[in-house]
Amino acid sequence: MTMDALQLANTAFAVDMFKKLCDKDKTANIIFAPLCTSTSLALAYKATKGDTADQMKQVLHLQDVKDVSFGFQTVTSDVSKLSSFFALKMVKRLFVDKSLGPTTDFVNSTKRPFPSELELVEFKEKTEETRQKINKSLSELTDGKMENILNEDSVSDQTQILLVNAAYFVTNWMKKFPEAEIKECPFKINKTETKPVQMMNLEATFCLGYVKELNVAILELPCLNKHISMLILLPKDIEDETTGLEQLEKALTPETLLQWTNPSMMANTKVNVFLPKFSVEGDYDLKPLLESLGMTNVFNESASDFSEMCETKGVVLSKIIHKVSLEVNEQGGESLEVPGYRILQHKDEFKADHPFIFLFRHNKTRNVILSGRFCSP
Structure with missing residues (x-):
């Protein structure tokens, strides 16, 4: 690439x-x-x-x-x-x-x-x-x-x-999040406080990467036709007194971002994804x-x-x-509502129930169209 x-x-x-x-x-x-x-x-x-x-x-x-x-x-x-x-x-x-x-x-x-x-x-x-x-x-x-x-x-x-x-x-996702699976869950704003969010849930195969030294997981969620992908950088948990993003933000540079999101650093994995609906x-x-x-x-x-x-x-x-x-919601293309689809073996869990960084990348030109962080509903 x-x-x-x-x-x-x-x-x-x-x-x-x-x-x-x-x-x-x-x-x-x-x-x-x-x-x-x-x-x-x-x-x-x-x-x-x-x-x-x-x-x-x-x-x-x-x-x-x-x-x-x-x-x-x-x-x-x-x-x-x-x-x-x-x-x-x-x-x-x-x-x-x-x-x-x-x-x-x-x-x-x-x-x-x-x-x-x-x-x-x-x-x-x-x-x-x-x-x-x-x-x-x-x-x-x-x-x-x-x-x-x-x-x-x-x-x-x-x-x-x-x-x-x-x-x-x-x-508008390539794989829509099933509406039946959306539940109210607590979202950790910091170590001690939570706020309720509408949590979407989907089990499917996605590209997943991991930054060992920072204990950060990176998930790629493709939008329709894979024209755009959302990349989510999620620390394992809130380790310090901040939102949990401080270390990640310090380590984030143009070089590290390109390294972490390089396809060779990510692998197709069965993932159970939890992502809040938010705007x-x-x-x-x-x-x-x-x-x-x-x-x-x-x-x-x-x-x-x-x-x-x-x-x-x-x-x-x-x-x-x-x-x-x-606006991030459940809408998308193909639905995965097939009988027994929930029996994924050996799956990873990606649970965005605490602050994360995200970006939307245009896959053809590799340009970042939108970038942000979600700290609180």
């Missing part, structure tokens, strides 16, 4: 972001859409020069990527096909104020690699009208799931470039997070350089809005 430079770059960026979000709040549920962010930032990167471009290149791990635009063009066209199989929407938009005077050359150069991702709008002249117009189109793009993504504080007549990511996904929502301002990773110029009008896009000086990325919602 070889991964190309862009997949490695996007994976590294996803892990960096995830760790920053984890550090910000040790016990919160997290869901974010790293591929949306790297795609939008790659479009913004195309507009920059000098140190501003260098910083973005570092943070997005694009040093070894020969042709960034073409790489994203391929990924975007592959990933956009997923919405015909799944309740999956991924909106990645860069709204640029017309008054900055972006050149026709620049606008045209974005059309193939980043189709419909760059939009020229009038923040300066028609602030409120523009905000409402954007909200309306974002609502349509997310099937009405996300209303009023831009509140009144998110834009002003000073807004220059606004980056919006909005994504939602509802799981998570994330809403983040990514500016401080990206600044802490070293992407600072792009937000700083005395340092930023957007001269690939326009002549105007002091252009900055004004705001980044990132909203994601995920």
